[in-house]
Amino acid sequence: MNAYTPILVLGALGAAFAIFSVVMATLIGPKRYNRAKLEAYECGIEPTPTPVGGGRFPIKYYLTAMLFIVFDIEIVFLYPWAVSFDALGLFGLVEMLLFVLTVFVAYAYVWRRGGLEWD
Numbered sequence: 001m002n003a004y005t006p007i008l009v010l011g012a013l014g015a016a017f018a019i020f021s022v023v024m025a026t027l028i029g030p031k032r033y034n035r036a037k038l039e040a041y042e043c044g045i046e047p048t049p050t051p052v053g054g055g056r057f058p059i060k061y062y063l064t065a066m067l068f069i070v071f072d073i074e075i076v077f078l079y080p081w082a083v084s085f086d087a088l089g090l091f092g093l094v095e096m097l098l099f100v101l102t103v104f105v106a107y108a109y110v111w112r113r114g115g116l117e118w119d
Helices: 005-028 059-083 085-112
Strands: none
Touching: 059 085
């Protein structure tokens, strides 16, 4: 347990500082509310009323989110490969080219199907 004591103390100090900052900001921060500040802001567009249970999101929203995750995972695989590129040699290069080609084929398919067009 002695080896983890500094880590626990640092975590406790970080949490205490975060809680202290939030509490002090609410206590001593300016409170000049007006009607304009309390309204929802949607990039300059007037907010439209939504149904009680929320609204339905278009399927393109979820497709865009899945595309983001796919390309984010690709980057996660590219970083370790780039770090150990010299040790992997030609085999690593060919495998990464096949991986990038596979992701590019998926990207081209989504592009051709109109998945990147936001209407």
